[in-house]
Amino acid sequence: MERVAPEQVGLAAGGLDAVDAAIQARIDAGVVAGAVTLTLRHGRIARIRSLGLDDIEAGTPLAEDAIFRIFSMTKPITATAMMILHDQGLWRPEDPIARHLPELADLQVLAGEDGRVAPDHPPTMAELMTHRAGFAYGLPLGEPKDRIEALYRQARILGAADLDEMVARLATVPLAHQPGTLWRYSLSMDVQGAIVERLSGQRLADFMRTRIFEPLGMVDTGFFVPPERRHRLASLYFKPLDGPLEKLAVNPMRPDPEREPGLAMGGAGLYSTALDYARYAQMLLNGGTLAGRRIVSAAGVRAQMTNRLPDALLETRFVAGHQKFRPGFGYGYNGVVFTDPALAGVPVGRGTYHWDGAAGTWFWVDPENDLAFVGMIQLLSYAAPPLQEITQTLMAGALGA
Known part of the structure; x- marks a missing residue:
């Protein structure tokens, strides 16, 4: 991807400097070890920056081609995989999930502590694509927050x-609740991965590699980091509420695999670089193509980046990490969609689509401004700075807003 001066694509260098300064301030404060950020406009790289360190103790700078655990930034890519199959007519939003995964035909809904009742209707693909099917997560971290999380852990689903x-x-x-009635962050995208395998006849990793990564030139993206690239895997840090950054020897979310894992997690399993993920983001901005190669239809990209949540649900103002759902700030397929940025209080273009990851990575694509941004850090923390909203707000200065 061509690199140009910001002014060549209508961006003010001073505005991008403010974005860099905000991230550098968190590095200087000892909140973040290092970051790689990339700004795309009109299909060209207006700026890429490597700030701070990969390894604080060793004093090793963070490299531009560092490989990051992108965790939930896997989810939008899984949505694209699903839309490729939708383009082929292999599923419809109104389909019951059990049409494609018959094992889930007899799901019940939790009632009270251990009771079960029939669902009002079988959960659908549209609900699966928007965290409304009734699934939970069951991540093995901390104490289960409720009974359904405890049941997921007991079943060792993940x-x-x-x-x-x-x-x-x-x-x-x-199920945690009646299908369609609530939004609950869940392993729905891992279920989508299983559907990709059933509908395509390929393993999820193979499907993504051959249908998305290789055509896009995403050479460093996959479900594991090969031994010859392991030295480029960014150090992972943890930040307690009070105390300095602590380098982690082991990934506590899921140990970093040495080879292709059997369980390819469509919700959180990928590794990538800022440059690779920028190619994916540009494909979304281009309506499904990059460098003359079509990955998914323009209609499929529009479907992915269209809000699917009713206003009544957004009025409840629920939260998932840094994502604070509210009027103007909805959810499409596997990612946030801004339907009214002014109402949401963030100065991005209408239709902006974004998501983030557990170790602090974030991205957005803004079709109205033909702009994309990728931010990569490696920080597990209950008090991580909201870098996505901070950088979105500052980017308005680069756009002249």
């Missing part, structure tokens, strides 16, 4: 050897 086994285990636990 400890399955592969996606078929994960679905079989998921069939033994109830």
Whole structure:
């Protein structure tokens, strides 16, 4: 991707300097070790910056081509995989999930502590794509927040050897709520990964590699980091509420695999670089193409980046990490969609689509301004700075807003 001066694509260098300064301030304060950021406009790289350190103790600078654990920034890519299959007519939003995963045909809904009742209707693909099907997550971190999380852990759903086994285990636990009634962050995108495998006849990793990564030139993106690239894997840090950054020897969310994992997690399993993810972001901005290669239809990209949540649900103002859902700030397929930026209080273009990851990575694509931004850090913390909103707000200065 061509690199140009910001002014060549209508951006003010001073505005981008303010974005850099905000991130550098968090590095100087000892909140973040280092960051790689990339700004795209009109299909060209207006700025890429490597700030801070990869390894604080060793004093090693963070490299531009560092590989990051992008965790939930996997989710938008899984949505694209699903839309490729939608383009082929292999699923519809109104389909019951069980049409594609028959093991889930008899799901019940949790009632009280251990009771179960029939669902009002079978959960649909549209609900699966928007965290409304009734699934939970069951991440093995801390104490379970409620009974359904405890049941997921007891069933070891995320400890399955592969996606078929994960679905079989998921069939033994109830839904957290009636389908369609609530938004609950969940393993829905891992379920989508299982559907990709069933509909395509390929493993999820193979499908993504051949249908998305290779055509886009995403050479460093996948579900593991090969041994010859392991030295480029960014150090992972933890920040307690009070105390300095602590380098982690092991990824506590899921140990970094040495080879292709059996369970390819469509919700959180990928590794990538800022440059690779920028190619994916530019494909979304281009309506499904990059460098003359079509990955997904323009209609598929529009569907992914269209809000699917009713106003009544957004009025409840629920939260998922740094994502504070509210009027003007909705959700499409596997990512946030700004329907009214002024109402949401963030100065991005209408239709901006974004998501983030557990270790602090973030991105957005802004079709109205033909702009994309990718930010990569490696920080697990309950008090991580809201860098996505901070940088979105400052980017308005570069756009002249």
